[in-house]
Amino acid sequence: MKPLLTDLVSTSDRPNVDEVTFDHSIPLVDLQHFDDGPNRSTVVRAIGDACRNYGFFQVKNHGVSKEVIGKMLHVSKQFFHLPESERLKNYSDDPMKTTRLSTSFNVRTENVSSWRDYLRLHCYPLEDYVHEWPTNPPSFREDTSEYCKITRRLAVRLLEAISESLDLERDYINSALGKHAQHMAINYYPPCPEPELTYGLPVHADPNAITILLQDEVPGLQVLKDGKWIAVNPIPYTFIVNIGDQIQVLSNDSYKSVLHRAVVNCKEERISIPTFYCPSTDAVMGPAPKLIDPLHHPPLYRNFSYSEYYHSFWKRGLNSETCLDMFKI
């Protein structure tokens, strides 16, 4: 279960540290008094600008308490510090399993391993999945359930703001996601003796609607902007939000699902906890009719079920970086 450092890592699969910018970051949006206050239109505009120009932003005053965040990070660390035999009770290499511990990205499709272990959980509707989750550490189910319920509320609010920023009805995206689904990963990146030889997570775009990422204080995330990699320095108790492939489709390319990756370091372990907010598997995705017109903005994607998209994403691995091309008209 230990990540394998292979000596077969070709140069193109190695992180290129020269291209990375450390003195520029992604926008930070303050959600204070956002819901019905006079601030709403300012916040909506800030989110729209961030989605258009970066595909990524950070949020503060988001309504998730320090206590809930602290417990989630703590229980995650405790899980990955359990003896290997205990952790391995959850192991599976089948990406369709709704609760599973795995390693790298997709061990069934990849040739090169990444320096990551991860626990992946489906978490909405909670009562359908919580009985599958680990019972060790003893507070795992309770702390994680609490975290999921609160991040779901944040996801719904952000999707309302994103709808408005596209000039769509406030609930347009939330309706388009059908019954909704929510997955999460707990990514564990152990210290790596040779970080220049591997990624924690190779370059990819997220297949879902939006991702809300919580991370500890150790940096590692990098985001592509105008051909350069921006290293994102963690700000405690903020979340990083990014547009996934489904919002790129729905917005007919107004907003881009931006490539990102995680690098590792030789000194400290790192934990990151993405919440992948998704359509339900039966939801039919496609460009919003209001954003297309045959002459100037023809639809760029065909309609598809999210289930079809999700299967394609896992089947093809991360080799070709983005799955969207397979759904273009």
Ligand code: OGA
């Ligand atoms: C992901 C992801 C980034 C990170 O899990 O999809 O992009 O910093 N994670 O771990």
Ligand code: NI
């Ligand atoms: Ni990602």
